[in-house]
Amino acid sequence: MHRLRQFLAAAGTVLAVSALSSCYTYGTEPQWVRGRLSDQPESFRRATLIPAEQWMEQYKQLREDPAYGQRNYRIAIGVPLAVEVVGEGITRSVYVSPDGTVDLPLVGTVYAAGKRINELRRELSTRYEPFFKDKVQVNVNTDRPAAFLGRDNRWSIGGRATVIVADYGVLGKTVDLQGDENLLEALFGYGNGYAAHTNLGAKPELREVAVIREYVTDEATGATDTAIIVCNVERLLFGGDVSQNVPIRHKDIVFVPRRRDTLLEEIHDALGYWAQMLSDTQQIRDIVKAMEKW
Template sequence: MSISGSNTWLSGLFVLLVLLFTVSVAQARQEGSANSTVGGITTDEYHIGVDDMVQVEVWRNPELSVTVPVRPDGMISVPLIGDVSAGGRSAQDVARDIEQQLAEYVREPKVAVILTELRSHEFLSRVRVTGAVNRPVSLPYRQGMTVLDAVLEAGGVNDFAAAGRTRLYRKDNGGATRSLPVNLQRILRRGDLETNIEVQPGDVITVPERAL
């Protein structure tokens, strides 16, 4: 093989390797955004909420890449295409939607949507105490928090409470609500912690009033 032919072959191989590397980087970026976590939450299963911060990256088009908050109407603003619905959707769904709309202006756009701050999650994950307590409250969830912790934050039960019939309401993964019995009277008066359940994000604790 001549020297010029060898150089041509090596140049072609170099170009091929560069192309393969570029495609690999693009795929890794998108897969990384799809499977990333923020605050311990897997974002591929998370539904975007109001006030969440969303980073939109358009490959090879940095002028179209932005970091924006989700507005109260559930929309985000993206350069060139304007408003895009994001509230209640996954990051992957929003990315595909943006790709389809950008396709009118950009050739084969590749879009990654990354959640940088899950601000709405803090609201959704709060623990609420209602009913016959001295101060109904909505508390930020803390790991290890129990029913007793939450009730004490609410100032304890009032004089009209039927503490023995307290219930804890919890949504399962399918969206159905379960009702768990809590004998708050035994917890408070006897120190019986059998029903002092460890709460989960989104739980609602309700202390009913006694029948007069």
């Protein structure tokens, strides 16, 4: 039993020395320890990584086009629509339901979410034609209050985004978008500002917050692709780099990775329950007593 105690003491010393030698200063540890998005092999990726500053530069150029908002606006869930069949006495104000549909007289349920205004207008004209002798004209407009417009009075997309935090025990949140929200508002503005609702975990990797966004690559076929806009929120908060504060859109997924400080923390996290159990003096004493009976 004396030899067993000597062995346990020696093993504990080796583990302690190894752990201390693995304590890197943050930023100097091996790249694989941090698990950053940009460090993942390209073969693992199913999306295009775009730095926020590059995305914002392209976005700024698009926004300079006065017709950009009207041309790119797509109907989102929860948006009120005003539908009128001109000259036929049919006028309705409806909300796009959570399943993306609206219910209208004569034609029944129509899927509206994700469509452009002119696309829905053409579809309704086609569906209403069998009910009337003459060709009908259908008007569709967003019956939106001023609060839903962007600060520059352009059309913006409402809907819902999702915030996912990689740290343990932190629940994800959905964010109701009312138009013109940005990344910081999605991260810290939901939940009416309660601290419990702005919890990004004990160790958020703010340098690589990801906004995952699906976009249409072919209007004719409806083919889509995915982009990951990588945002350095640390640079935004402490350096004032507003190019990192990207606008948030309907169906966006905001992912906050978990920062890895040191290899020691990696080992601690991996051991989990066992590390906690072996740190309990009483547990170790019970193990030794049990082994003495063998």
